[in-house]
Amino acid sequence: MMHPVAVIGAGPFGLSTAAHLRARGIPVRVFGEPMVSWRDHMPEGMLLKSTPVASNIDAPGRGHTLLDYCEASGTPRLVTDEDIIPVETFIGYGEWFQQRLVPGLERVRVVAVDRGRDGGFELKLDSGELFTAGAVVVATGLSGLAHLPPELAGAAGDGPTPAGPVSHSSQHHDLSRFSGKELLVVGAGQSALETAALAAEAGAQVRVVARGKGAVAFGAPPWQQPRLRPESPFGRAWSLYALSYYPHPYRYLPPQARHFLVRRILGPLGAWWLRDRFEGKVEVSEVERIVRAGTSGGRPVLEVQSVGGRTQELAADHVIAATGYRVDIAAMDFLGHELRTRLAVSRGTPRLGAGYRSSVPGLYFTGLPAAASYGPVMRFVCGTEFASPRLAAHLASAHG
Known part of the structure; x- marks a missing residue:
């Protein structure tokens, strides 16, 4: 009897991978709450930075794009680069995709994965x-x-907590709790800028603390994109086109270059449509660095060094760290100790070969943990188009 493949996670990458495995006739069990990170860890009222064409969850057949969902559900059609996607619409799309292509999803959590005696996994x-x-x-x-x-x-x-002085942006779904409060948001990416704008619209007094002069910037609207460069899901540029459609050789780059590009390509930049909601409503402090953080009278205080070299203190009722995510195998504690010690890693991320396989036979990673091996496209939903069919094909060949 063939043991099933276990897919841990029911976000876009997990659902897409499972759909491709099922289409190949491979027994699969999928675990997790569908779209849980998008539903519980993104702020209410959020809009996606990605365009509709860059927001499709890859499926093994036609009829499962974001536009297909809009037409099936009666949601306003999202087609052009100027159409902006509400997070609620994207969550609905993911749940619709799951119901159609991964109907046997098991809404339970995997608490431990260890190597089995027969070469499989327990x-x-x-x-x-x-x-x-x-x-x-x-x-x-x-x-x-x-x-x-x-x-x-x-x-x-x-650690960061919404009830304490400092939290992480992923810990807030409802920003109205900051109405009438002073709020510091640390960061300069879309998460920081949109969190700040939403909090200000909810009645908070907000200041963004961003590192570097000119750190807060917004992308060009679609009608201002250069026309003589190839089109990609992220804009018109040769580098973005190559990283989007030809990530195959990325894993052969030196580790330092791979990690640098993952951080810098498609790095901190606000969406073009956010500028008007941000400028004039949110204050900005550009700093050289944050020296340290502490509390005074229960309120958080940041000691910062300004771009000009002067040291000052910034105080508020709360600090939100919109400082992103960092892959660390050590944090994936559902993986058994033996598995984690056997994994080849590079700066905490799994080193992946062809087909998204890790150094442990039968163990695969997709989505954000694969970015250091396959490039920054793996940080975005459109990365499913490259990853899912290749992972499924490799797994079918190796374990068929």
């Missing part, structure tokens, strides 16, 4: 069930990977 679910899988695909998305810079840790106590 999994334990929070329901108490134990079972054996022939292969495991880790598609847990952003879960457990929220990054808090060490310089903010001094005000975070045992």
